[in-house]
Amino acid sequence: MINLAVRGDSRKIVASAEAGVEWTAAFADLDTADFPMLIALTPYGDAVFNHRQMPLLLAELDRLPAVCGGAWVAQARELCQVVERGTHLYLWFIGD
Template identity: 80%
Template sequence: MINMAVRGDSGNVVARAEASVEWTAAFADLESAEFPMLWALTPYGDAVFNQRQVPLLLSELDRLPVDLGGDWVGEARELCRVVERGLHLYLWFIGD
């Protein structure tokens, strides 16, 4: 299970997703050249995206295979918007 949150520079949580990413082996099978942002996700580690990386992540979410989708995709989009509108904010994918 991978949780999602937006944090500021000091680590304070600004926004949090209700849905979590259900990790499957299909994430590991994503082509790293086609999905470099999502390819960074791991079930046990953290991945952090800054304001400049968020548009790339949004583009990848648009092309995500249907079997990897779910409620988390819409919530990830919302959290991306929070990062884009703020200053010194980061989208965290937090593995167990």
């Protein structure tokens, strides 16, 4: 399970998602050219995105194949908005 959280520079959690990303092999099959942000997700590592990456990440979430979707997608969008509205905030995808 990959958890989602918004953290500041101090790594203190500002917001988090209730739903996590259920890892499937479909994530590994995403095309690097079409999903340069989401291809960074791995089941055991962390991926961190800053406010300048939010538009690209949101666009990728819009076209994400259904097999990779779930409740986490809507919550990720909400967390993207938290990052965009704040300063020195980052969206973390936290692997196990």
